[in-house]
Amino acid sequence: MLASMLQRFGRIMVLAAVFAAGAWTYATGFIDEFLWHWPDVQYLTMQHLWLTAMSGSLAIAVGIPLGIVLSRPSMARVAESIMQVLNVGTTIPTLAVLALSMSFLGIGTTPAVFGLFVATLLPITRNTFAGLTGISPALLEAAAGIGMSPTQRLFRVELPNALYVIFAGIRTALTINVGTVPLAFLIGAGGLGELIFTGIDLFDPAMMLAGAIPTAMLAIAVDALIAVIAFLVVPRGVNPNRA
Amino acid sequence: MIRLENLTKIFETQKGSVIAADHITMEVPSGEICILLGPSGCGKTTTLKMINRIVPPTSGKVFIEGEDTSGMQTEDLRRNIGYVIQQIGLFPNMTIEENITAVPRLLGWDAKRYRERARELMDVIAMDPNIYLNRYPSELSGGQQQRIGVARALAADPPVMLMDEPFGAIDPINRAVIQDEFLKMQQALKKTILFVSHDIDEAIKMGDRIAIFRAGRLVQLSEPDDLLAAPKDEFVESFLGDDRALKRLNLVRVGDVVSSDIGTVNPGDTLATALKRMDEYGYQLSILMVNEQNEPVGMVPRSVASLTRGYCRDHFQPLPGTIHMGDSLRKATSIMFAEDTTWLPCIDDNGKVCGQITQRAMTRHLGARFRAAARTATAPATGA
Numbered sequence: 001m002l003a004s005m006l007q008r009f010g011r012i013m014v015l016a017a018v019f020a021a022g023a024w025t026y027a028t029g030f031i032d033e034f035l036w037h038w039p040d041v042q043y044l045t046m047q048h049l050w051l052t053a054m055s056g057s058l059a060i061a062v063g064i065p066l067g068i069v070l071s072r073p074s075m076a077r078v079a080e081s082i083m084q085v086l087n088v089g090t091t092i093p094t095l096a097v098l099a100l101s102m103s104f105l106g107i108g109t110t111p112a113v114f115g116l117f118v119a120t121l122l123p124i125t126r127n128t129f130a131g132l133t134g135i136s137p138a139l140l141e142a143a144a145g146i147g148m149s150p151t152q153r154l155f156r157v158e159l160p161n162a163l164y165v166i167f168a169g170i171r172t173a174l175t176i177n178v179g180t181v182p183l184a185f186l187i188g189a190g191g192l193g194e195l196i197f198t199g200i201d202l203f204d205p206a207m208m209l210a211g212a213i214p215t216a217m218l219a220i221a222v223d224a225l226i227a228v229i230a231f232l233v234v235p236r237g238v239n240p241n242r243a
Numbered sequence: 244m245i246r247l248e249n250l251t252k253i254f255e256t257q258k259g260s261v262i263a264a265d266h267i268t269m270e271v272p273s274g275e276i277c278i279l280l281g282p283s284g285c286g287k288t289t290t291l292k293m294i295n296r297i298v299p300p301t302s303g304k305v306f307i308e309g310e311d312t313s314g315m316q317t318e319d320l321r322r323n324i325g326y327v328i329q330q331i332g333l334f335p336n337m338t339i340e341e342n343i344t345a346v347p348r349l350l351g352w353d354a355k356r357y358r359e360r361a362r363e364l365m366d367v368i369a370m371d372p373n374i375y376l377n378r379y380p381s382e383l384s385g386g387q388q389q390r391i392g393v394a395r396a397l398a399a400d401p402p403v404m405l406m407d408e409p410f411g412a413i414d415p416i417n418r419a420v421i422q423d424e425f426l427k428m429q430q431a432l433k434k435t436i437l438f439v440s441h442d443i444d445e446a447i448k449m450g451d452r453i454a455i456f457r458a459g460r461l462v463q464l465s466e467p468d469d470l471l472a473a474p475k476d477e478f479v480e481s482f483l484g485d486d487r488a489l490k491r492l493n494l495v496r497v498g499d500v501v502s503s504d505i506g507t508v509n510p511g512d513t514l515a516t517a518l519k520r521m522d523e524y525g526y527q528l529s530i531l532m533v534n535e536q537n538e539p540v541g542m543v544p545r546s547v548a549s550l551t552r553g554y555c556r557d558h559f560q561p562l563p564g565t566i567h568m569g570d571s572l573r574k575a576t577s578i579m580f581a582e583d584t585t586w587l588p589c590i591d592d593n594g595k596v597c598g599q600i601t602q603r604a605m606t607r608h609l610g611a612r613f614r615a616a617a618r619t620a621t622a623p624a625t626g627a
């Protein structure tokens with residue numbers, strides 16, 4: 001009871017705050033300024049999404065097979081150490097990764113996509129690996145015992161049962177990715193970072209927000225989109241959201 | 244038929260090698276259930292899993308229907324052996340129908356055929372196909388899951404089944420029900436079954452033969468009654484428990500012990516006739532009274548017959564109970580103890596009297612097997 005009342009109160013407060021903010025921005029002519037950037041926002045959003053799509057699909061295309069390979073029993077000895085290397089990979093700040101990839105690949109889209117790919121790869125690989133190695137040995141034994149070949153086991157039993165965890169990895173990875181793309185502007189790949197960083201440099205808050213707000217919205221939208229896909233794709237029996 | 248020949252498994256571990264199965268040689272005739280029984284870690288599961296190569300044997304051979312399986316493709320071999328694992332292992336991502344039809348789909352049956360098969364199997368395991376086929380394993384109780392596990396193993400109608408403690412996860416009451424259902428099913432299907440258990444009572448109930456394992460070795464392979472009557476050594480004896488004579492009560496049918504040459508009276512007989520007949524047959528306490536249809540209606544006690552005059556129909560007493568020819572001695576004993584009586588009339592399917600069973604006959608029957616067993620056990624020793 002108390003919790004739900006607090007929740008309702010909280011919601012009203014947020015609405016009031018949003019309304020106040022809207023009124024204030026209108027009064028200061030902020031919205032006009034913001035709309036002045038609209039064509040830029042449209043163009044840069046497309047560029048932003050394109051960077052995410054490229055690096056994200058590349059990360060999925062590499063991360064899932066890599067996770068699968070590492071989870072095979074024959075890889076058990078080296079798998080943990082390779083996962084450690086990947087873990088160290090993520091502790092390097094994304095900005096440093098971008099800087100490094102720029103020093104190899106120069107300026108432009110290619111080094112940006114590569115840097116984003118590196119930053120996105122780990123959550124996907126790690127979750128694929130964890131999802132597959134977390135499957136109970138009894139299940140694998142049952143699958144083998146009824147006469148499934150290793151490939152049939154992988155596609156009919158292992159992947160479907162790990163899918164929920166794999167999707168969780170993709171969701172984290174792509175949300176991080178969308179939020180990291182603005183940094184790509186720094187090595188000349190465009191994206192909404194252009195408005196954010198230029199806005200900061202020129203001390204132009206409207207311009208900065210014209211980059212920041214769409215970035216935030218994109219992150220939320222991507223997160224929601226993957227959640228919906230996971231809901232539809234993961235079989236009902238192993239989907240906690242559909243139990 | 245399954246035949247194991249010198250089947251051996253040695254696990255190499257950090258702490259040295261473990262001999263999990265040591266030259267196991269045995270045979271299970273077609274259509275029989277053989278129970279692998281023994282204490283924890285004695286190699287039952289290992290032996291079972293070597294048959295479908297979940298555990299690759301170190302040495303030795305497995306023959307199924309006379310054919311050496313080492314020449315077969317692993318997947319083909321497994322698809323022809325029904326396998327029920329101890330942990331049930333249903334696929335959580337598949338519906339019950341998909342679980343049950345997993346093997347038929349691997350074998351490439353067409354959809355219509357395996358759908359029909361799924362419904363058929365649901366009938367066999369007494370679950371409603373309309374309710375359960377579209378559910379997921381997580382939506383079933385443990386006992387229901389275990390039945391589905393058995394159905395999945397039966398799906399492609401394999402001649403051979405391997406079952407590793409298939410009813411282990413079920414509470415005792417439901418376990419007894421499932422065991423009964425399974426035995427009924429087996430009577431119709433006549434599979435050749437290797438069945439792991441560590442429950443002696445289950446072994447006695449389910450097994451046509453019981454193989455006792457100890458530390459990787461097969462110690463004794465006998466029919467349940469022989470096993471209880473003549474355990475080969477002290478290990479088997481202690482494993483069976485000191486109430487093994489009582490356990491045999493489950494195995495012997497009333498029909499095996501019944502004496503059919505009995506004296507009875509009719510309601511129209513006099514009490515004097517009753518007394519005379521009791522003396523004739525040596526009955527100390529009472530005599531059975533039957534009607535014209537030879538159905539048991541009561542008994543006439545000696546005390547009444549010797550002190551009173553008249554007809555049986557006016558002086559009989561109610562019977563303490565009756566027992567069916569197909570019932571076990573265990574049930575007969577239970578009724579005798581509960582009703583404080585030493586004999587019970589035995590009836591057939593139509594309720595007609597076909598004899599009676601006495602405590603003396605029961606103890607003599609059980610004792611005879613034990614005495615014979617003791618003689619054969621000691622004979623070679625004294626001879627040597």
Ligand SMILES: Nc1ncnc2c1ncn2[C@@H]1O[C@H](COP(=O)(O)OP(=O)(O)OP(=O)(O)O)[C@@H](O)[C@H]1O
Pocket residue numbers: 254255256261262263281282283284285286287288289290441
């Ligand atoms: N993969 C393995 N590696 C090493 N040792 C093993 C392995 N599997 C089984 N063993 C050993 O082999 C022996 C027999 O094991 P097994 O699983 O066949 O026993 P079991 O009779 O089925 O026992 P339980 O009733 O507890 O299931 C045990 O000593 C066990 O520790």
Ligand SMILES: [Mg+2]
Pocket residue numbers: 287288289
């Ligand atoms: Mg076992």
